[in-house]
Amino acid sequence: MISFYDTSTLPTQDMLDAIASAPLGDDVYGLDPTVNELEAAAAALMGKEAAVLMPSGTMANLAAVLSWTHPADEIVLEAEAHLLYYEAGGISGVAGCVPLGVPGDRGVLRAEEVERHLRGPDMHYPVTRLLCVENTHNRAGGTITPVTVMKELRELCDAHQLALHVDGARIFNAAIALDIPAAELVADADSVFFALSKGLSAPVGAVLAGSDEFVGRARRARKMLGGGMRQAGIIAAAGLVALRTGIDRLREDHEQARSLAAKLAALPGLLVTPAETNFVMIDTAGWGIGAGELVAELEAWGIAASSRPPSTVRFVTHRLIGDAEADALVAALQEIRGRCARPRRR
Numbered sequence: 511m512i513s514f515y516d517t518s519t520l521p522t523q524d525m526l527d528a529i530a531s532a533p534l535g536d537d538v539y540g541l542d543p544t545v546n547e548l549e550a551a552a553a554a555l556m557g558k559e560a561a562v563l564m565p566s567g568t569m570a571n572l573a574a575v576l577s578w579t580h581p582a583d584e585i586v587l588e589a590e591a592h593l594l595y596y597e598a599g600g601i602s603g604v605a606g607c608v609p610l611g612v613p614g615d616r617g618v619l620r621a622e623e624v625e626r627h628l629r630g631p632d633m634h635y636p637v638t639r640l641l642c643v644e645n646t647h648n649r650a651g652g653t654i655t656p657v658t659v660m661k662e663l664r665e666l667c668d669a670h671q672l673a674l675h676v677d678g679a680r681i682f683n684a685a686i687a688l689d690i691p692a693a694e695l696v697a698d699a700d701s702v703f704f705a706l707s708k709g710l711s712a713p714v715g716a717v718l719a720g721s722d723e724f725v726g727r728a729r730r731a732r733k734m735l736g737g738g739m740r741q742a743g744i745i746a747a748a749g750l751v752a753l754r755t756g757i758d759r760l761r762e763d764h765e766q767a768r769s770l771a772a773k774l775a776a777l778p779g780l781l782v783t784p785a786e787t788n789f790v791m792i793d794t795a796g797w798g799i800g801a802g803e804l805v806a807e808l809e810a811w812g813i814a815a816s817s818r819p820p821s822t823v824r825f826v827t828h829r830l831i832g833d834a835e836a837d838a839l840v841a842a843l844q845e846i847r848g849r850c851a852r853p854r855r856r
């Protein structure tokens with residue numbers, strides 16, 4: 511199967527070797543040296559005081575929400591944020607918070623628009639406590655929130671006493687595309703998580719970073735959620751290799767995405783969104799075929815991609831997608847298009 515999901519990346523041999531030889535201890539007591547090394551490295555990369563290893567990005571986001579809010583507080587999110595769409599309602603079901611979805615510009619929240627939606631202090635309203643930014647933005651197609659926008663949002667948060675959290679599952683993709691250190695991109699945020707899996711290729715894990723005080727609260731939240739792990743150095747060992755070898759390599763994924771987008775744009779009738787990072791989005795409406803139908807057809811070709819009904823299909827490039835895999839996708843789409851173009855028998 512050729513998978514155009516960056517969540518399907520497999521660990522490198524270096525990661526497997528590092529896992530096999532990692533010094534381990536009981537991380538719930540802070541005694542796993544490999545986890546401690548990873549957390550220190552991650553905090554430094556994010557320019558924050560401290561960091562904590564999480565089993566998943568979903569738990570990292572939820573722990574951040576629990577650490578910044580009280581039940582019945584309001585959280586401001588981009589209307590199609592991963593936190594709203596794909597995290598099983600944890601912000602409400604577990605943290606007891608009320609989401610306020612604000613439409614972004616291709617996933618990028620603008621301070622003016624957020625300001626228009628804020629209702630101000632009034633005993634009828636929930637207390638607005640937190641603003642979340644997703645960088646890069648998944649549903650919008652790997653789009654980047656740049657430093658200038660982060661600064662605007664910081665000012666807004668200061669004016670309204672909001673904490674600013676970055677869902678940075680793919681923050682290194684954004685930083686690499688902008689050619690700046692990730693720390694610069696999240697300097698205005700109070701907390702940020704990034705994924706070790708996905709493009710960085712580690713098999714599991716995420717890291718949540720912020721001030722010492724925030725990370726102390728996040729450790730408690732992680733424990734409450736059942737995310738305190740014992741010899742978690744086996745996860746951290748792969749994570750350390752990911753940080754050492756995976757970040758710069760993301761450039762290759764971006765180049766591959768641009769090249770794939772150009773090949774797909776050459777297919778008549780297909781609308782292709784230019785790739786800002788490692789996502790290529792196509793619109794299938796011109797072929798008279800729905801996103802779900804196209805993804806099912808691709809599956810028969812041994813190709814996995816994600817559908818965004820009614821007519822958007824998402825392809826994400828990663829370490830295991832080279833020219834051969836991209837060309838296999840183009841060939842499959844050419845064939846499928848040929849069938850779509852033929853008049854269907856009644």
Ligand SMILES: Cc1ncc(COP(=O)(O)O)c(C=O)c1O
Binds near residue numbers: 517566568593
């Ligand atoms: C933007 C974003 N945030 C959070 C997550 C959640 O990460 P995980 O799958 O590790 O829970 C994802 C996963 O794809 C994501 O794309």
